[in-house]
Amino acid sequence: MRPDPDFSDIIVGYRRIALAIAIGVMGVVLVRFVVFFGFAGPEVVQALPAGSLLVGMVLLAILAFGHRWMSRRLTVLARVWSEARASANRDALTGVFTRAYFLEKLSADVFHNSERPVGYLQLDMDNLKQLNDSAGHAAGDAALVHLSRVIQSVIPGAVVGRLGGDEFGIMIPGHDNKPALRRLGEELLRQLEKPVPIGGRPVRVSASIGVALSPQDATDPADLISMADLALYKAKKGGRRAVVAFDPDMLGDERQRRFIERELRAALMMNELELHYQPIFAADMTIRSYEALVRWRHTVRGMISPAQFIPIAEESDLIEKLGDWVLRRVCADLPVLGMPVAVNVSPAQLRDAEFASRFEAVLAQTGTRPDLLIVEITETVPLDAGKIELATLAALRARGVRIAIDDFGAGHASLQYLRGFAFDIIKIDRSYVANLGANRIDAMIIAAICDIARSLPVDVVAEGVETEEQLRQLRLAGCTGFQGFLLGRPQPLQKHRAAAAA
Ligand code: C2E
Ligand code: MG
Numbered sequence: 001m002r003p004d005p006d007f008s009d010i011i012v013g014y015r016r017i018a019l020a021i022a023i024g025v026m027g028v029v030l031v032r033f034v035v036f037f038g039f040a041g042p043e044v045v046q047a048l049p050a051g052s053l054l055v056g057m058v059l060l061a062i063l064a065f066g067h068r069w070m071s072r073r074l075t076v077l078a079r080v081w082s083e084a085r086a087s088a089n090r091d092a093l094t095g096v097f098t099r100a101y102f103l104e105k106l107s108a109d110v111f112h113n114s115e116r117p118v119g120y121l122q123l124d125m126d127n128l129k130q131l132n133d134s135a136g137h138a139a140g141d142a143a144l145v146h147l148s149r150v151i152q153s154v155i156p157g158a159v160v161g162r163l164g165g166d167e168f169g170i171m172i173p174g175h176d177n178k179p180a181l182r183r184l185g186e187e188l189l190r191q192l193e194k195p196v197p198i199g200g201r202p203v204r205v206s207a208s209i210g211v212a213l214s215p216q217d218a219t220d221p222a223d224l225i226s227m228a229d230l231a232l233y234k235a236k237k238g239g240r241r242a243v244v245a246f247d248p249d250m251l252g253d254e255r256q257r258r259f260i261e262r263e264l265r266a267a268l269m270m271n272e273l274e275l276h277y278q279p280i281f282a283a284d285m286t287i288r289s290y291e292a293l294v295r296w297r298h299t300v301r302g303m304i305s306p307a308q309f310i311p312i313a314e315e316s317d318l319i320e321k322l323g324d325w326v327l328r329r330v331c332a333d334l335p336v337l338g339m340p341v342a343v344n345v346s347p348a349q350l351r352d353a354e355f356a357s358r359f360e361a362v363l364a365q366t367g368t369r370p371d372l373l374i375v376e377i378t379e380t381v382p383l384d385a386g387k388i389e390l391a392t393l394a395a396l397r398a399r400g401v402r403i404a405i406d407d408f409g410a411g412h413a414s415l416q417y418l419r420g421f422a423f424d425i426i427k428i429d430r431s432y433v434a435n436l437g438a439n440r441i442d443a444m445i446i447a448a449i450c451d452i453a454r455s456l457p458v459d460v461v462a463e464g465v466e467t468e469e470q471l472r473q474l475r476l477a478g479c480t481g482f483q484g485f486l487l488g489r490p491q492p493l494q495k496h497r498a499a500a501a502a
């Protein structure tokens, strides 16, 4: 690609031409001068009339003045031009460089065979969507402006570009120390965490950062961004609000991720997934419902656990397709099971404003009663943010679908959930159940959750019940439902059908 012509090139060109003319005229004047004083000179010069010496000198003077005049104007023009160019290359909201211009700058510093080190941070704001949803777009904009200012004040020498809505690239020419770069990122997060008044309330900007270095990690600008992006992905996956530096091992993980995404897409198309149903027992030890758990038996890799592929599906449209498949399968199996069935719905699905209406459409198409379905949501759904999520859950509940909070206690939002919205079932995370015998505090927490549940009132299901002793203690604490390998493992529909027939 040909680079844009630069005004400084024009000035350099002009200076060269002016210098060549000046040297030419000076040469002629000099030789004529020599001839004038009687020394021999080239024939051509000797043929010049004597007055040409004067003409030459006048020409030189005009040239000198002309050059001064031209130089000044060119310098002013160059400044105006470069200011205009810079403002065209600035993001209108934040004032940092636009994506295109930032990439141009990055390409100028990062290229093959360049020994010059460049530190690179890829920053992604974690809570822009929540802020937009809860406080309006003006608040989101103000947070982005604040974010850009903090970046520039913490790393004054950096070249900063806005790469997308809430994504920023930060290039630090000459930086070659990864641990120091990581610390710089951490300082940035610390500064961002300080609350700033936005839209009349204090807001903390949360961000995740991926770090990579050139030429150590990549010698190509696009690769450098990809490596930092991979590290950023790890930071987000590890719970956000973190700085992660690129490590070559991450490339293997990325290959695995791509493999799973590709194969899962194919498996969904070929209808190769299965559902297993795990019974949930009531206090009288009769089955009161089932939980549908997706299973994927890959032809080469064997069983792939949902813990492995659900997070990958959540990053693309695959989770929507998978969720749709699960719901349709459950609706088809419901008459055989003859009991309510719980389906797991990932937070990514709830963020879709169309989710509730699609869910209802499937129930209508399959003639399924809504009260036979329970939606299990994991407590990572950000409550304070999620106008859409809450509206989705409220719409489903209004139709008669029950809502269960899954893995209660495993995340950070549990208590907020209790006061945040209406639901029907709490499922206590199995980590509390596993520690029941050994940890008195866990037993107390379970008892306290049961107390709260009774007063709401909602059901409390204990997950991961593996021993008789756990079951005894859970009953004592006041749990109203029990699920675990002790009572019944997840099994395909045929097994349940056979058991019912026996
Ligand atoms: P979850 O919803 O909490 O499901 C319970 C998990 O605990 C299941 O793991 C189940 O097999 C396991 N489990 C049940 N009883 C016991 C026990 O006594 N001991 C132990 N150690 N484990 C027990 P699974 O099937 O591997 O699923 C893992 C997670 O994947 C689920 O956790 C759920 O969050 C997610 N998942 C599964 N199916 C789906 C699905 O269709 N859609 C979505 N979005 N997520 C799903
Ligand atoms: Mg579940």
Ligand code: MG
Residues within 6 Å of the ligand: 406, 407, 427, 429, 463
């Ligand atoms: Mg669970």
